[in-house]
Amino acid sequence: MARLVLPCKCAGLARMGLLGLVSSAPVNTYFSFPQSWFCVCFVSKELSLFISFIICSSPLVLDGHDVKLVSICVNGNELKEGEYLLDSRHLTLLSPPSGTFTLEIVNEIHPEQNTSLEGLYKSSGNFCTQCEAEGFRNITFYQDRPDIMAKYTCRIEADKSLYPVLLSNGNLIEQGDLEGGRHYALWEDPFKKPCYLFALVAGQLESRDDTFITRSGRKVSLRIWTPAQDVPKTAHAMYSLKAAMKWDEDVFGLEYDLDLFNIVAVPDFNIVTCRDWFQLSLKEGLTVFRDQEFSSDMGSRTVKRIADVSKLRNYQFPQDAGPMAHPVRPHSYIKVYEKGAEVVRMYKTLLGSQGFRKGMDLYFKRHDGQAVTCEDFFAAMRDANDADFANFLQWYSQAGTPLVKVTSSYDPKARTFSLKFCQEVPPTPGQPVKEPMFIPVALGLLDSTGKDIPLSCVYHDGTLQSVSSNDQPVYTTVLRVTKKEEEFVFSDISERPVPSLLRGYSSPIRLESDLTDSNLSFLLAHDSDEFNRWEAGQLLARKLMLSLVADFQQNKPLVLNPNFVHGLRSILGDSSLDKEFVAKTMTLPGEGEIMDMMGVADPDAVHSVRTFIRKQLAQELKAELLSTVEKNRSLYLASLEAPEYTELALQEYRTATNMTDQFAALAAIAQNPGKTRDDVLADFYSKWQHDFLVVNKWFALQAMSDVPGNVENVKSLLNHPAFDLRNPNKVYSLIGGFCGSPVNFHAKDGSGYKFLGEIVLQLDKLNPQVASRMVSAFSRWRRYDETRQNHAKAQLERIMSTNGLSENVFEIASKSLAA
Numbered sequence: 001m002a003r004l005v006l007p008c009k010c011a012g013l014a015r016m017g018l019l020g021l022v023s024s025a026p027v028n029t030y031f032s033f034p035q036s037w038f039c040v041c042f043v044s045k046e047l048s049l050f051i052s053f054i055i056c057s058s059p060l061v062l063d064g065h066d067v068k069l070v071s072i073c074v075n076g077n078e079l080k081e082g083e084y085l086l087d088s089r090h091l092t093l094l095s096p097p098s099g100t101f102t103l104e105i106v107n108e109i110h111p112e113q114n115t116s117l118e119g120l121y122k123s124s125g126n127f128c129t130q131c132e133a134e135g136f137r138n139i140t141f142y143q144d145r146p147d148i149m150a151k152y153t154c155r156i157e158a159d160k161s162l163y164p165v166l167l168s169n170g171n172l173i174e175q176g177d178l179e180g181g182r183h184y185a186l187w188e189d190p191f192k193k194p195c196y197l198f199a200l201v202a203g204q205l206e207s208r209d210d211t212f213i214t215r216s217g218r219k220v221s222l223r224i225w226t227p228a229q230d231v232p233k234t235a236h237a238m239y240s241l242k243a244a245m246k247w248d249e250d251v252f253g254l255e256y257d258l259d260l261f262n263i264v265a266v267p268d269f270n271i272v273t274c275r276d277w278f279q280l281s282l283k284e285g286l287t288v289f290r291d292q293e294f295s296s297d298m299g300s301r302t303v304k305r306i307a308d309v310s311k312l313r314n315y316q317f318p319q320d321a322g323p324m325a326h327p328v329r330p331h332s333y334i335k336v337y338e339k340g341a342e343v344v345r346m347y348k349t350l351l352g353s354q355g356f357r358k359g360m361d362l363y364f365k366r367h368d369g370q371a372v373t374c375e376d377f378f379a380a381m382r383d384a385n386d387a388d389f390a391n392f393l394q395w396y397s398q399a400g401t402p403l404v405k406v407t408s409s410y411d412p413k414a415r416t417f418s419l420k421f422c423q424e425v426p427p428t429p430g431q432p433v434k435e436p437m438f439i440p441v442a443l444g445l446l447d448s449t450g451k452d453i454p455l456s457c458v459y460h461d462g463t464l465q466s467v468s469s470n471d472q473p474v475y476t477t478v479l480r481v482t483k484k485e486e487e488f489v490f491s492d493i494s495e496r497p498v499p500s501l502l503r504g505y506s507s508p509i510r511l512e513s514d515l516t517d518s519n520l521s522f523l524l525a526h527d528s529d530e531f532n533r534w535e536a537g538q539l540l541a542r543k544l545m546l547s548l549v550a551d552f553q554q555n556k557p558l559v560l561n562p563n564f565v566h567g568l569r570s571i572l573g574d575s576s577l578d579k580e581f582v583a584k585t586m587t588l589p590g591e592g593e594i595m596d597m598m599g600v601a602d603p604d605a606v607h608s609v610r611t612f613i614r615k616q617l618a619q620e621l622k623a624e625l626l627s628t629v630e631k632n633r634s635l636y637l638a639s640l641e642a643p644e645y646t647e648l649a650l651q652e653y654r655t656a657t658n659m660t661d662q663f664a665a666l667a668a669i670a671q672n673p674g675k676t677r678d679d680v681l682a683d684f685y686s687k688w689q690h691d692f693l694v695v696n697k698w699f700a701l702q703a704m705s706d707v708p709g710n711v712e713n714v715k716s717l718l719n720h721p722a723f724d725l726r727n728p729n730k731v732y733s734l735i736g737g738f739c740g741s742p743v744n745f746h747a748k749d750g751s752g753y754k755f756l757g758e759i760v761l762q763l764d765k766l767n768p769q770v771a772s773r774m775v776s777a778f779s780r781w782r783r784y785d786e787t788r789q790n791h792a793k794a795q796l797e798r799i800m801s802t803n804g805l806s807e808n809v810f811e812i813a814s815k816s817l818a819a
Contacts, residue, residue: 065138072091115767124266136195209223220245247297302581308338317401317596421485442479502535541589549594571585601783606742653666706741731774
């Protein structure tokens with residue numbers, strides 16, 4: 001179900017009333033914005049809790065952070081100091097009345113000083129809220145948990161000239177002018193929600209307006225609010241919004257249920273992490289899954305799946321293998337959304353599109369408007385399809401990435417093909433012993449001509465099981481691997497097939513198989529599953545890179561396997577393939593991905609090998625790449641560093657008619673240090689300096705550069721007029737980009753580590769959430785050689801010894817040191 005969620009924050013004096021602590025009821029809020037300070041008043045008549053909460057002798061504990069208490073009243077009577085306790089994190093009512101009562105709190109906050117961007121803050125002159133994950137406690141004292149549900153009515157007052165736009169959740173009920181040049185707006189959200197979805201914006205904004213007609217014929221007003229100069233950039237956003245609303249109706253049967261849909265875009269916003277949030281992985285995992293499916297339907301499903309899996313492998317898998325490993329339903333400070341989306345996807349893989357839709361329908365029928373659990377979602381999927389999911393819930397409770405090993409055998413006399421699976425989940429902090437997982441493995445079998453073999457049944461666990469659909473054979477089936485070891489046998493197979501395993505990446509696992517390089521080359525050329533076609537190329541590239549890294553470390557000459565070159569040549573020459581798919585297939589695995597596969601990570605060797613392969617491919621595929629340039633774009637040729645190819649990239653840069661082409665040319669030119677690189681970077685900034693999103697890409701491109709000694713350039717960019725350490729997106733672009741450069745971040749002299757250590761301590765005073773994300777770059781320091789370990793450890797110890805360190809940074813730094 002759709003709900004308004006604005007990226008905003010609030011601050012000032014807050015008055016909150018709580019009434020009706022047992023059943024569902026509304027929360028009324030009142031905000032007043034004077035000229036020089038910001039006042040927030042919550043006046044709640046009835047607060048509904050999803051859980052049954054009866055106040056007897058037990059104290060009532062409310063969360064609060066950076067909030068100054070002014071007064072507190074129960075049923076209109078002000079409490080004395082001995083009747084409540086106040087500390088830096090909580091407000092506790094020692095003996096609240098039993099049953100229904102009214103609680104009124106007045107508190108003071110200062111949003112203009114809020115650099116953490118949690119709660120209410122000021123962004124580009126506008127007041128905004130971000131309450132996810134635990135920001136509401138920065139606004140007022142409250143039970144800041146996702147299972148506390150309430151309806152909200154919000155009245156906002158402000159100086160009309162300073163804050164002409166006043167927005168909050170739900171529908172606009174009333175608005176008007178007040179004395180002294182002020183005005184007000186009254187918003188009402190008729191649907192219960194947790195406080196992390198509360199949102200408010202007040203400021204100088206303009207909107208792009210449109211309407212959407214729901215499938216029942218109801219008219220919904222759509223508005224996308226941005227600073228005035230950014231309104232022209234919202235045309236595609238409005239198109240996407242309308243397409244997404246229609247897609248939700250078609251795919252999930254969900255109709256938007258409010259009269260107004262507001263979106264607010266502001267420059268300063270945190271990427272949300274999660275701490276002690278029991279079921280956020282379900283809500284946000286489902287949200288991310290819906291986004292992935294919508295984007296797949298609007299574009300190339302294969303390309304989108306490749307992008308999502310690459311992100312999972314580059315960010316989630318390394319985390320799963322380190323001290324910050326966590327289950328999908330976390331108990332500590334961590335981001336869970338992408339992994340949660342993969343769990344939702346497995347339901348669809350197991351049940352099929354129709355079965356998944358049945359499960360979703362039952363889920364909404366049972367739980368719309370409730371605070372739900374992962375078990376509730378599981379039960380809906382199971383019950384709607386009368387399905388046996390055995391140990392599927394292990395995905396929510398066990399940390400780590402399962403490793404699945406597959407071996408195959410063929411019996412020509414019996415005409416049977418066997419696949420043996422062995423799974424293990426490596427130990428992680430706090431979970432030394434793991435149980436087997438429920439792993440859906442989608443697969444097909446290819447014959448010697450590259451065609452899919454029809455499948456009708458499989459022998460497993462002592463029984464012959466049909467895999468046909470409506471008595472018709474299928475070409476892809478889903479095996480349910482639920483034990484530590486088990487075997488599946490396919491019958492009536494006339495020749496030894498080549499198995500296409502884990503089609504569409506049906507489970508978030510690491511897979512090892514006995515597929516030979518010849519098998520992988522065959523799959524790269526013939527597999528009907530385009531994801532697995534890409535995956536075969538990636539597996540070949542990983543094997544090649546690891547082999548060449550070993551040669552490099554032993555000072556052996558580097559030689560590129562001609563079969564690998566031939567495979568990529570066939571991809572380049574296949575005009576029937578999606579061009580973006582070709583680009584993905586031509587992209588080598590990242591250096592971080594290869595280092596994760598090594599016993600002791602060697603950044604220098606991996607970088608040298610990847611650079612060698614790129615140059616060799618550019619040389620040996622020169623003709624094909626030049627042909628590609630004539631029709632599209634190619635970055636490989638710039639690797640050759642020859643003047644004619646630099647000029648070719650410059651020509652692409654100058655003649656580009658869109659950002660994608662121009663930035664691709666800029667990235668190619670930026671690979672090679674020198675005056676040309678400096679001039680083009682300066683020219684690009686000159687053209688785009690007023691577009692902060694583009695400038696962020698410009699920062700990231702330079703930060704990730706492999707140019708030797710790039711740490712000094714990044715340090716100088718800290719003083720660039722367009723950079724602001726208080727802006728999370730700029731930090732992620734510049735500092736986060738630098739941490740993604742194996743050559744410079746992992747420099748053997750420790751300069752990269754020292755730079756990050758200094759930045760983390762500066763950030764922690766401004767925005768602990770952002771600082772915690774940055775310090776996580778140290779989490780796998782023990783994977784490197786002794787010299788690098790000593791440099792990284794020194795920085796972690798320096799961070800830990802700092803007085804006043806935030807809880808966020810302390811948790812990650814301490815776990816990293818203890819790993």
